[in-house]
Amino acid sequence: SAKQAGKARYATFDVAMRQLADNRMTLESDLRKALDLDQFYLDYQPIVSLDSGQVSSFEALLRWNRPSHGIVAPGDFIQVAEDTGLIVPIGERVLEQACRQLASWRRDLGTAAPTSVAVNLSRIQLMNAGLPDKLQSLLSAYALDPHSLHLEVTESTVMRDAQTAARTIKRLRSMGVRVAMDDFGTGHSSLSCLHEFEFDVLKIDRSFISNLSRGRDFAALVHAIVTLARNLGITVVAEGIETPEQLMLLQSLDCQFGQGFHFSKPLRAAIAGQFHLPPPRLSGAA
Ligand code: C2E
Ligand code: MG
Ligand code: MG
Ligand code: MG
Numbered sequence: 001s002a003k004q005a006g007k008a009r010y011a012t013f014d015v016a017m018r019q020l021a022d023n024r025m026t027l028e029s030d031l032r033k034a035l036d037l038d039q040f041y042l043d044y045q046p047i048v049s050l051d052s053g054q055v056s057s058f059e060a061l062l063r064w065n066r067p068s069h070g071i072v073a074p075g076d077f078i079q080v081a082e083d084t085g086l087i088v089p090i091g092e093r094v095l096e097q098a099c100r101q102l103a104s105w106r107r108d109l110g111t112a113a114p115t116s117v118a119v120n121l122s123r124i125q126l127m128n129a130g131l132p133d134k135l136q137s138l139l140s141a142y143a144l145d146p147h148s149l150h151l152e153v154t155e156s157t158v159m160r161d162a163q164t165a166a167r168t169i170k171r172l173r174s175m176g177v178r179v180a181m182d183d184f185g186t187g188h189s190s191l192s193c194l195h196e197f198e199f200d201v202l203k204i205d206r207s208f209i210s211n212l213s214r215g216r217d218f219a220a221l222v223h224a225i226v227t228l229a230r231n232l233g234i235t236v237v238a239e240g241i242e243t244p245e246q247l248m249l250l251q252s253l254d255c256q257f258g259q260g261f262h263f264s265k266p267l268r269a270a271i272a273g274q275f276h277l278p279p280p281r282l283s284g285a286a
Contacts, residue, residue, distance in 0.1 A: 027080050030066065035089055039065045042097050043266035046275055047118070047237055047259045050251050055275060057116040057150065059259065060098045061266045062090070082122055091125045095138060099149070103142040105273050114273070118150035118180060123157040127164055132171045139175075146176030150201065153179065155187025158197055169197050183239070184225070195232055202229045206240025209260070212249050223253045230254070 034040060044058040064072040081087040098119045105113035125131060139146050151172065158165040158181070169179050180201035181194065185208055194202060204225055211218040222238075229236045238250050241260030250258060267275060 024080060027077060028084050028086070031077060031081055031084070031086050031090070034064055034066065035086070035093070039067075040090060040093055040097075041065065042094065042101065042269065044101075044114075044117070044269055044272035045259055045266040046264050046272070047257055048263050050238075050247070050255055050258050055114065056257060057118055058114050058272055059118040059152070059266075060094065060101075060120070062094055062120070078122070082124060085124070087122045087124050088128065091122060092134065095119055095135065099138045099142045099144055101269050102144060102148060109273060116148040116150055116178070118152050120152045120182065121157070123153075123160060126153055126157055126168055127161060131168065132175060135172070135177060136175060139177075147178060150178040150180055152182040152201075152203065154182045155184065155193075158193070159188060162193075166197055169199075173198055173200070180237070185221075191228060194229065194234060199234055201235045201237060203237045203239050203259075204255075206260075209238050209240045209246055209250070210242070212246050213243075219249060219253065222250070222255070226253055226255050 041063050042060040043063055044060055046055040047057040047059060049056050062074045064077060066072045081090055098117045102117045172179055178200040180203055181199045182203050183205040184202050185205045204222060208218060208222055212222065226236050235257065236255055237257040237259055238255050239259055241247050241258045241262045243262060247262055264275065
C-alpha cells in the first residue's frame with residue numbers, strides 16, 4: 001500500500017540520515033585526533049607574475065593526512081571544522097605553520113626565498129577579536145615582515161558581517177599585513193566593496209578563467225575587473241589558469257599575476273622552496 005511504501009521510504013531515509021550523522025561524528029572526532037596527532041600540513045602553490053614569469057608568492061593550502069583515507073583536501077572537512085569550531089585551533093596551526101615555513105625558507109634560501117605566503121582565513125577566524133594580536137605575536141616570533149603575510153578571505157566571509165570584517169581588515173592592514181579577496185565574482189559583493197574594505201589583492205575566481213575562451217563576454221568581464229582593480233591600486237591574481245590559451249588571453253588583458261595547474265599544482269614545502277619556472281611556461285609555448 002501507499003502507506004507501507006511511505007514507511008519503507010522513510011526507513012531508508014532514516015538509515016541514510018543516521019549514516020550521514022555517524023559520518024559527521026566520526027569526522028569530528030577524527031579532526032580532533034588529527035590536531036593531537038599533528039596530521040595537518042600545508043602544500044604551497046606558486047603565484048606567478050604574468051609579465052616576468054617570476055614566482056612572487058605562494059598560497060598555503062591545507063591538507064589532512066588522514067589514516068586509511070590518504071591525503072584529504074579542505075573541501076572534504078572545512079565545513080565540519082567550521083560547524084564544530086575546530087577551525088579555530090586548525091586555523092591557528094595553519095597560520096603558525098605558514099609563518100614558520102616562510103622563516104625557514106628565509107633562513108635556508110636567503111634572497112632566493114619566496115617573498116610572501118598567502119593563508120586562507122575562514123569567517124570564524126576573521127570574526128575572532130583576538131586575531132590581530134595573535135598574528136602580531138606570530139610575526140614577531142618568526143621575525144617576519146608583516147608585508148610578507150597575505151590573508152585571503154572570500155566575499156561571503158566579509159559580507160556576512162561587513163562592519164566587523166571591515167574593522168578587522170583595517171586593523172590587519174595597519175599592522176602591514178596584506179589582505180586579499182578570494183574567489184572574486186562568486187559571491188554577492190558589489191565592486192564598491194573592493195574599495196570599502198581596502199583590499200590589497202583581488203583574486204578572480206577560477207570559473208571566470210575557465211570560461212575565458214568561451215566568448216567575448218568573459219574576456220570583457222575579466223578586462224573590466226582588471227582595469228577597475230588597477231585604478232583602485234589593487235593587485236589582481238587570476239586563479240585556476242590551466243592552459244596556455246588562458247594565460248595568453250590574461251596577458252593580453254593586462255592581468256598582473258596568476259596561479260593554476262598550468263604553472264604548478266600545490267607542492268610540498270620542500271619542493272616549493274626550490275621551485276622556479278622554466279621560462280617557456282610563461283610564453284605558453286611549452
Ligand atoms: P582557494 O583559496 O580558492 O584555493 C584555490 C583552490 O584551487 C585550491 O584547492 C587549489 O588546489 C585549486 N587550484 C589551483 N589551481 C587550480 C587549477 O588550475 N585548476 C583547478 N581545477 N583547481 C586549482 P584546495 O587546496 O582543494 O582548496 C580548496 C579551498 O579550501 C580553498 O580555495 C580555500 O577556500 C579552502 N582552504 C584551503 N586551505 C585552507 C586553510 O588553511 N584554511 C581555510 N579556512 N580554508 C582553506
Ligand atoms: Mg585562497
Ligand atoms: Mg580562490
Ligand atoms: Mg575557492
